[in-house]
Structure formats: structure tokens, C-alpha cells
Amino acid sequence: MSDSPDFYFTIQQTATAEFKDRGSKFLAFAYPLKDKEQVKDYLLQLKKEHPKAVHYCYAYRLGLDKNDFRVNDDGEPSGSAGKPILNQIDSKQVTNVLVVVVRYFGGTLLGIPGLINAYKSAAALALQMVPIIQCAVLENYSLHFNYTAMNDVMLIVKQYNCSIIQQDTQLFCYMQLGIPKVRKNEVLFKLNDLQGVEITAL
Template identity: 65%
Template sequence: MDKTLVLAVRRDRDLRIILLEMSEQDFYYTITQSSTAEFKDRGSKFIAYAFPIETADDFKTQLQLLKKEHPKAVHHCFAYRIGTDGNNFRSSDDGEPSGTAGKPILGQIDSKELTNVAVVVVRYWGGTLLGVPGLINAYKTTAALVFQVTPIIQKQVELKYTIEFDYTQMNDVMMILKQFNCTIITQEMQLFCMIKTGIPKNRLEESLYRLKELQNVTVKKIV
């Protein structure tokens, strides 16, 4: 094959890969409801709880509730991932041998390419040591089982903004938010109104242009 043609094919392939990656960054996968699953091995019982979260504080609240629900469990191991930049995650073995619980759980979250998701696996001791390979398999399997019964959805990546406007502009602002499929997070409707909204990343330029065209409307990005 001609070298120029080979280079052109490679450039075309690389461009398609880049465009695909850019497109994928406009969306992410997550869950919107809680689920549970159970796994047993040589007397030990492992119960997995998967639930959606937005912040680390959301997770801490759920973890405390599970600890109250299972006060006699010997371990409450967990992992979570938050956000779309890949930097906000945590895992814990909660007293199990290092690397036998939290990492296998996080591995199942990542194998599904999920974010804004947490999994807690509660263990009740069964009287028999499972060993490192057995523990890794147990926590991995339990986390995998809970995702088999948890609906996974695709959501748009949204950037958060506040919109401040006079009440007379209400219909115009709401029409734009609806047109671009924006999420209304909070709203204060008085003579002078404020809406906190999530604007889809792939519609950001268009929606901001339309909003800023309106008179007496202030749009600010939430950092």
C-alpha cells in the first residue's frame, strides 16, 4: 500500500478515535436506584449494597445507616467513585487484609464504567478463614452480583450555572432550559428570581448564547 495512503488511513482512524472519545465525555454511566445482593462462602455471608451518590457526604450518610442496620457485621468494606474526571474515588478494606476488599469492589464499579456510585459490602463471619484469594473472590463476586440487579443508565455530563433574572423573563428563561434539556437543581421565584441549573456539556455553547441574548439576565458558572 502507498505510504501516503497508509498515513491518511491512520490519521482518519486517529481522528475517529478522538471524536469518539470527545463524544463519550459528554455522557457517563451511573445508577439511579439502590440495590442489594448476597453471596455466601464457607459460612461467611456477604451482602452488597449499591446506591447513587453525588458527594462524599452522601456516601458517609449511607454508610452510617448501614452500620446501624448491621451492627453485628465484622466488616463494612466499600468503594465509591464520584464525578467524571476520574480523580474522586475511595476504597476501604475495613480491617480485611490489604487489597482484598475495597479494590475488588472498586474494580467492579470501574468495569461497568460507572460514576456517582457507591458499593458497601457487609460481611458476617462464618467461622472459616477464606484466605486472600478467597476474600478477593468473595468481595468481587458480591459487587458483581449487585450490578446484575441494578439498572444502569446513561446521563449527560452537565455543567452547573446560576441564572438570575427579573420575574418578567420567567417564560423566556424556562423555555430555553427546556429546549436544551437542562436540569433545574434549585429555584427561587420572587420579583427577582434565581435558578441553579445543570446545562448539558454538549449544548453548553448554544444555551449560554441564547440565555445571554435575554435582557436583564445574568448567567454565572458555579465553580
């Protein structure tokens, strides 16, 4: 039996917050994240919206194994921006989340402790603004079946909150399905009960 979790926590919508310290303004943006490619898009968007800002520091965590993360200080002293942001993501125990903090310099140097506090506070405020949701960990399977079994398959898909990742419905149907790990045995049992449905783990 694997000890990987059945559920994980994440956010579904974006949130913004602002933190000020001695004239410097820190705008924090929390985003739900599907993949690393989105990070570039969000950063480009923020640089367009805030062209006069001096730093765009960020951190993200992706996936369930806790190994896929990145911190970026974007010119701030090493460890003073990205890491405090990541620590806030981790303290909320969420994943598939990106937090970017955009800084407008106010003329006064804050020192490393001041920067750590500002980036940490801005990230924490943004994450407080957004509801945290629990998602089921999905395991992927492919199904091949005759079109006549479609209604029975869809009934099981809806009943157990499975996610259809891909489907091709013709006379012979193909479906790629994400099955909630916690209900996997029941779903597979029911699908195996149907006539002419082939199931393969991906």
C-alpha cells in the same frame, strides 16, 4: 476544546445481592452517591441493620476526573476487599457510586484469593441488579432576569433538559442552572436572544 466527556454513567437506585462461600455470607449494597458525607450515613445504617456482621468493606468513586475514590478493607487483609469492590465499579464504568459489602463470618478462613473472589463477586452481583443510566455532564451558569422573561427562560430550560440548582423568583429573578455540556452553545445562544437576561458562567 476540552476533552472532558459530555456524558457519564451512574445508577439511580439502590440494589442488594448476596454471595456465599464456605459458610461466610457477603451482602453487597450498591448506592447512588452525591457526596462523601453520604458514605458515613449509609455505613451507620448498615451497621444498625447488621450488628452481628464482622466487616463492612466498601469502595466508592465520585466525579468525572477519576481521582475521587476510596477503598476500605475494614480489617480484612490489605487489598482483599475494597480494591476488588472498586474494580467492579470501574469495570462497569460508572461513577457517583458506593458499594458496601457486609460480611458475616462462617467459621472457615477463605484466604486472600478466596476473599478477593468473594468481595468481587458480591459487588458484581449488586451492580448487575441495578440499571445503569447515562447522564449529561452539566456546566453551571447563573441567570439574572426580569420576571416578565420567566416563561421564555423556563421554555428553554425544559426544552434542553437543564437542571435548576437554585432559584429566587421575585420581580428580578435569579436562577442557577446546570446546562448539558453537549447542548450548551444552543442554550446560551437562545438565552442571549432574550431581552434583559444576564448570563454568567460559574
